[in-house]
Amino acid sequence: MGLQVVHVFTHDRIAVDEDGPTHQPVEQLASLRAMPRLTLIRPADANEIAAAWKAAIETRDRPVLLVLTRQDLPTLDRRRHASAEGLRRGAFVVRDAPAVFAQRTRPDLVLLASGSELMLILAASERLEAPGVALRCVAMPSWDLFDAQPRSYRDEVLPPDVYARLAVEPGAPSARRTPCNA
Secondary structure (H helix, E strand, O other), rough: OOOOOEEEEEOOOOOOOOOOOOOHHHHHHHHHEEEEEEEEEEOOOOHHHHHHHHHHOOOOOOOOOEEEEEEOOOOOOOOOOHHHHHHHHEEEEEEEHHHHHHOOOOOOOOEOOOOEEEEEEHHHHHHOOOOOOOOOEEEEOHHHHHHHHHHHHHHHHOOOOOOOEEEOOOOOOOOOOOOOHH
């Protein structure tokens, strides 16, 4: 209907807690992403939530759904990681291994995540760096916003010649083309 409506889902998490699996939006991510003209945003920390609210308020021609977690997550140190304002483009490079652009023009591996799983890929990236793997961590809070970006930006974030990509997000597989196989 083209209405400016902001929906908020809470309790997004992998594990079933004391309330049971009664209201976890993670179970609905695939079906919600399939809805036309619904912009779904799954922020990872407090900074991304602020950027998500800003994006939602500025979206006037369609509904926006914010999928928030109940987990006690840290707020990323944005002096070490990219600004949360990248959320407004749907996906952004949160962190590159120091060797990625010092010696190479592209990463060996791209790790992607949204929501609380961003913390998992950042922790994994620190462990994988020791063996010398040049990797990139990409936050992808909104497939919809990312799909709307110019091809040049999407290729900058997800280099088309890097086939080693791992997306971390709970949920059922979807028949929809995902950014990992774009």
